[in-house]
Amino acid sequence: MTIPVSTDAQGRLAIGGVTASELAREFGTPLYAYDVGVIRANIRAYRAAFAAHQVDYTVSYAAKAFATIAMFQVAVSEGAHLDVVSGGEIVTAQRAGVNMAHVSFNGNNKSDAELQLALDAGLGTIIVDNRFELNRLEELAAARHVVQDILLRIAPDVSAHTHEYIMTGQADSKFGFDVASGQAHDALIAAQAAPHLNLLGLHAHIGSQIFAVDGFVAEAQKLVDLVRAWDYAPQVLDLGGGFGIQYTDADTPIPPTEFVDALVSTIQTGLADTNWTLPAIWIEPGRSIVGAAGITLYTAGGTKQIPGVRTYQTVDGGMGDNIRPALYQAEYEAVLADRPHAATTQVVTLAGKYCESGDILVERAALPPVVPGDILAVLATGAYGYSMASHYNRNPLPAVVFCEDGQAQVVVRRETWADLVAFDEPYQHD
Numbered sequence: 566m567t568i569p570v571s572t573d574a575q576g577r578l579a580i581g582g583v584t585a586s587e588l589a590r591e592f593g594t595p596l597y598a599y600d601v602g603v604i605r606a607n608i609r610a611y612r613a614a615f616a617a618h619q620v621d622y623t624v625s626y627a628a629k630a631f632a633t634i635a636m637f638q639v640a641v642s643e644g645a646h647l648d649v650v651s652g653g654e655i656v657t658a659q660r661a662g663v664n665m666a667h668v669s670f671n672g673n674n675k676s677d678a679e680l681q682l683a684l685d686a687g688l689g690t691i692i693v694d695n696r697f698e699l700n701r702l703e704e705l706a707a708a709r710h711v712v713q714d715i716l717l718r719i720a721p722d723v724s725a726h727t728h729e730y731i732m733t734g735q736a737d738s739k740f741g742f743d744v745a746s747g748q749a750h751d752a753l754i755a756a757q758a759a760p761h762l763n764l765l766g767l768h769a770h771i772g773s774q775i776f777a778v779d780g781f782v783a784e785a786q787k788l789v790d791l792v793r794a795w796d797y798a799p800q801v802l803d804l805g806g807g808f809g810i811q812y813t814d815a816d817t818p819i820p821p822t823e824f825v826d827a828l829v830s831t832i833q834t835g836l837a838d839t840n841w842t843l844p845a846i847w848i849e850p851g852r853s854i855v856g857a858a859g860i861t862l863y864t865a866g867g868t869k870q871i872p873g874v875r876t877y878q879t880v881d882g883g884m885g886d887n888i889r890p891a892l893y894q895a896e897y898e899a900v901l902a903d904r905p906h907a908a909t910t911q912v913v914t915l916a917g918k919y920c921e922s923g924d925i926l927v928e929r930a931a932l933p934p935v936v937p938g939d940i941l942a943v944l945a946t947g948a949y950g951y952s953m954a955s956h957y958n959r960n961p962l963p964a965v966v967f968c969e970d971g972q973a974q975v976v977v978r979r980e981t982w983a984d985l986v987a988f989d990e991p992y993q994h995d
């Protein structure tokens with residue numbers, strides 16, 4: 566195991582000061598358990614990194630990584646703003662009591678209903694992705710006699726080193742205005758001329774789970790070059806999210822200060838010889854705020870040993886609560902909750918309970934002996950686990966519990982089998 570874990574006085578895995586196996590006993594499994602202190606520390610680290618530069622900045626938590634009322638409350642209590650991508654995330658923010666002026670709205674195909682909700686809710690910034698949306702937003706804002714602050718999302722044509730499906734900044738992307746064809750410049754002119762839109766600046770995002778600082782430097786430089794070429798002094802440059810975290814020993818995470826220092830210095834240096842006010846620098850981290858804070862607890866089921874091939878160790882969850890291994894070949898580490906530091910004696914494949922051969926949580930999990938009923942913990946599942954969960958095979962979604970200072974609180978209740986059929990209507994055909 567390479568990921569550091571906390572333990573209680575008996576050496577058992579602890580989450581926010583609560584013993585993991587006790588969480589499992591009290592709240593059942595599968596269970597998403599979060600150490601709230603880690604979420605707070607991650608937000609503080611980004612904010613401190615910016616504060617050290619004395620620049621105008623905003624750290625917006627990218628809600629898509631894990632969107633619940635409780636999470637939004639914690640994020641804003643630490644001074645983070647929020648970046649949302651759907652009507653559902655906007656309504657969750659409203660229910661969490663988030664100041665809507667601190668919410669930005671991303672997305673490549675926002676519906677009319679979502680844009681209307683955003684305007685009516687008074688969202689601070691809408692990050693306009695394409696020309697269709699720019700025109701539509703102007704019409705909707707005009708109908709309401711409001712002026713909406715916007716950023717233009719630019720496709721920065723930076724190919725980040727990450728899985729193809731989570732790479733978004735290259736030119737051939739469904740996101741943002743293309744620069745080379747002149748679409749981005751046309752959008753700038755149109756946005757500046759739109760009476761009900763107030764252009765604050767530009768946005769870009771290069772992808773997710775990125776470790777190399779150079780991708781972010783290239784992205785910041787692209788935006789700097791662009792605003793210089795356009796002779797346009799932006800009030801805001803938003804560099805998106807995508808900062809990588811450690812899932813296994815193959816990952817070498819970079820501290821927030823390194824990313825932030827590189828972004829700030831690229832923008833400062835790049836604009837040093839202009840007489841412009843330095844734009845506010847915004848970022849939108851999701852995974853690096855919540856990923857390491859979350860652990861999924863499972864109850865071990867039986868094993869299947871195939872001599873000379875492998876041993877499957879089953880658990881009571883799987884691809885319905887964590888689709889990332891099946892979708893991106895994502896890797897995780899697992900520990901036995903009551904003996905996280907015990908010597909490992911076997912390498913098993915941690916398999917879920919879903920009707921799918923690809924329902925594997927950890928391909929090669931080094932573990933001590935496991936017996937049915939043991940609690941297994943998959944580490945660093947806080948981002949894109951719950952938020953990408955599904956009801957596949959009609960399995961209910963697990964509960965989410967927040968742990969802090971030795972206290973545990975359910976913040977999303979466990980679904981029941983009855984919940985699963987609650988929206989179904991019988992078919993009546995005469």
Ligand SMILES: Cc1ncc(COP(=O)(O)O)c(C=O)c1O
Nearest residue numbers: 627770773806807849850851852
């Ligand atoms: C526009 C935008 N901002 C922020 C994020 C958050 O990314 P991450 O969770 O990797 O920090 C994403 C997801 O990749 C995104 O598409």
Ligand SMILES: N[C@@H](CCCC[NH3+])C(=O)O
Nearest residue numbers: 629731773774889948949
């Ligand atoms: N959901 C992806 C990342 C995509 C981020 C959204 N643009 C993951 O689990 O890694």
